[in-house]
Amino acid sequence: MPDRRGYFGIYGGRFVPETLMPALEELEEAFFHSLRDKNFQLQLTHLQKTYIGRPTPLYFAERLTEHLGGAKIYLKREDLAHTGAHKINNAVAQVLLAKMMGKKRVIAETGAGQHGVATATGAALFGLDCEIYMGTEDMERQVLNVFRMKLLGAKVTEVPTGSRTLKDAINEALRDWTSSVRTTHYVMGTVFGPHPFPVMVRHFQSVIGRETKRQILAAEGRLPDYLIACVGGGSNAMGLFYAFLADAVEMIGVEAGGKGIETGEHAARFAGGSIGVFQGCKSYLLQDNNGNVLGTHSVSAGLDYASIGPEHSFLKDSGRVRYAYATDDEALAAFELLSKTDGIIPALESAHALAEVGKRAPALSQNTLMVVNLSGRGDKDVQHVARIKGIKL
Amino acid sequence: MKTRISETFKKLRKLGKKAFIPYIMTGDPSLEKTKEIVLLFEECGADIVELGVPFSDPLADGPTIQRAAERALQNGTTLRTVLSFVSNLRQVTQIPLVLMTYFNPVFRYGTEDFISNARNAGIDGVIIPDLPPDEAGDFVRTSRSHGLDTIFLLAPTSTEKRIKRVTKASHGFIYYVAIAGITGANLLLDGSMEILIAHIRQYTENPIAVGFGVSTPDDAAHVAKLSDGVIIGSAIVKRLHENPDKLKDYLFSLRQAIT
Numbered sequence A: 001m002p003d004r005r006g007y008f009g010i011y012g013g014r015f016v017p018e019t020l021m022p023a024l025e026e027l028e029e030a031f032f033h034s035l036r037d038k039n040f041q042l043q044l045t046h047l048q049k050t051y052i053g054r055p056t057p058l059y060f061a062e063r064l065t066e067h068l069g070g071a072k073i074y075l076k077r078e079d080l081a082h083t084g085a086h087k088i089n090n091a092v093a094q095v096l097l098a099k100m101m102g103k104k105r106v107i108a109e110t111g112a113g114q115h116g117v118a119t120a121t122g123a124a125l126f127g128l129d130c131e132i133y134m135g136t137e138d139m140e141r142q143v144l145n146v147f148r149m150k151l152l153g154a155k156v157t158e159v160p161t162g163s164r165t166l167k168d169a170i171n172e173a174l175r176d177w178t179s180s181v182r183t184t185h186y187v188m189g190t191v192f193g194p195h196p197f198p199v200m201v202r203h204f205q206s207v208i209g210r211e212t213k214r215q216i217l218a219a220e221g222r223l224p225d226y227l228i229a230c231v232g233g234g235s236n237a238m239g240l241f242y243a244f245l246a247d248a249v250e251m252i253g254v255e256a257g258g259k260g261i262e263t264g265e266h267a268a269r270f271a272g273g274s275i276g277v278f279q280g281c282k283s284y285l286l287q288d289n290n291g292n293v294l295g296t297h298s299v300s301a302g303l304d305y306a307s308i309g310p311e312h313s314f315l316k317d318s319g320r321v322r323y324a325y326a327t328d329d330e331a332l333a334a335f336e337l338l339s340k341t342d343g344i345i346p347a348l349e350s351a352h353a354l355a356e357v358g359k360r361a362p363a364l365s366q367n368t369l370m371v372v373n374l375s376g377r378g379d380k381d382v383q384h385v386a387r388i389k390g391i392k393l
Numbered sequence B: 001m002k003t004r005i006s007e008t009f010k011k012l013r014k015l016g017k018k019a020f021i022p023y024i025m026t027g028d029p030s031l032e033k034t035k036e037i038v039l040l041f042e043e044c045g046a047d048i049v050e051l052g053v054p055f056s057d058p059l060a061d062g063p064t065i066q067r068a069a070e071r072a073l074q075n076g077t078t079l080r081t082v083l084s085f086v087s088n089l090r091q092v093t094q095i096p097l098v099l100m101t102y103f104n105p106v107f108r109y110g111t112e113d114f115i116s117n118a119r120n121a122g123i124d125g126v127i128i129p130d131l132p133p134d135e136a137g138d139f140v141r142t143s144r145s146h147g148l149d150t151i152f153l154l155a156p157t158s159t160e161k162r163i164k165r166v167t168k169a170s171h172g173f174i175y176y177v178a179i180a181g182i183t184g185a186n187l188l189l190d191g192s193m194e195i196l197i198a199h200i201r202q203y204t205e206n207p208i209a210v211g212f213g214v215s216t217p218d219d220a221a222h223v224a225k226l227s228d229g230v231i232i233g234s235a236i237v238k239r240l241h242e243n244p245d246k247l248k249d250y251l252f253s254l255r256q257a258i259t
């Protein structure tokens, strides 16, 4: 747990304009109350089971394991959750909370579009108005998800400023929230931003790790040796890791290496960043010497972000979790590999975690157990990958 | 503690007058232009000048100041260049200067170094919109010891608890945000501001200046009646770029309206 002010060690906090401070205090209270609220818990559990489709399977990827010839690889199938990614776990819970708080409208940022789709879905489910902010560049590479959001009744607002990706969408969503805070809840999509978002989103995602623990014990009679997840803001990784933090399990978070760290075109905050204060919290940040935020690049919109959840910075400094990165090319190769070996097209984000598996698994013994968070399915990326390969659909 | 800002408000209060506080983004479109504008502000009767520091992600600002920040950044304006600009400016004017900056440039610069260098350069106060008092304990203490005023924001959404906390941490003046929103939005004068400012006054003797959304001389006149000073930003920046010939007349009309 973070401290009372939302700090994980020296990371976190609440750095926002005064206009939002009362809303964050109200949200903090509502969230901590919901943990003890039977009615909220019953509704959420019911929705997880009947609407989201939980528990999601833990699948032994036999052919990928064979292909790599080392560690035994399990995939936690968040791609099979409703709307196709782990984002729904958090979005439905936050929209339910917003409804209980009496809010009439929800807004969200989105990068890959999965969080936008998940929030639009939650809003449709509970009958709230919904507006999603998305950078122009992301709208181009995730066209399918833009249309899905519109089908779900959400308004999608293009953000053409700055780097025209996730960070700019968050700026715009925060500006909207500053103007609409009395009636609107901001559904932050990852373990980032001002307290209580990092702890709240982790809590709503931690169901992933709790299920995984039960499932691996049932399948193998013991805990895994490795957990591997990609890290954008860090919600699918925290969701998987949290239940195992006190166990003797190695954990690896995989950032986006883009075109390579040396090119400067990447989103590997731990490889190229330093401590900063950005969009509500203190954490590692890709910034220049004057404290301006640098542009980032990743083939995957969901990992293309200049900062990282504060709890990850804490876990990195303490050494509890190790962080690696995968380049665009490595992720694209992993994207194709899993499609062929196991008939599962992963999201490009998740493909970064799979790329790390590809580097480690072959050297490990066959009784090593590795669990990878397959955070989303790749349907949304199919057009983008075709374009990269120069194939006209 | 006596500071240039507190002395200014004291003098105005004695005269029964209100402060005119215009804003300009430093380095937009150039440092020479900014200097010219600050001197024009003084000529037009400004009491305090607010200088913006450009930042890549100004989340409390509307499109006008966002674009001003982009232009200033393109010209290579940084927190460092702003401080040396102010040192220079101090050779030609003694008008109280307040810096408006986001926190990350300050954090990156080194908070203590920033406070002492800003003070040495001749800055009188700082406003950091994304640094609420809850995160500013050390910042306020160090600023106090250097005689730098820490100006915090209150908003229409502020609760009793927030008002207490913000008034306690604020020195120089309190910045009351006229609308729940970002800079450059439209002002809505529905009578609630009067009630909220009266409420804030129960907790502080500090002057209260109002900004965000003030655009016309009529707005300024209305707001001045309820407060101790009026801050005008986006509307000035907009005129500077769209209608520079009219800027001086506009500033004079604001000055006349603020009584």
Ligand SMILES: Cc1ncc(COP(=O)(O)O)c(C=O)c1O
Pocket (backbone or CB within 6 Å): A085, A086, A087, A111, A112, A113, A114, A115, A189, A190, A191, A230, A231, A232, A233, A234, A235, A236, A237, A301, A302, A303, A347, A349, A350, A375, A376, A377
């Ligand atoms: C499928 C998928 N995985 C991972 C991410 C990265 O987010 P996080 O690090 O919060 O899990 C995203 C974000 O859009 C996503 O859509």
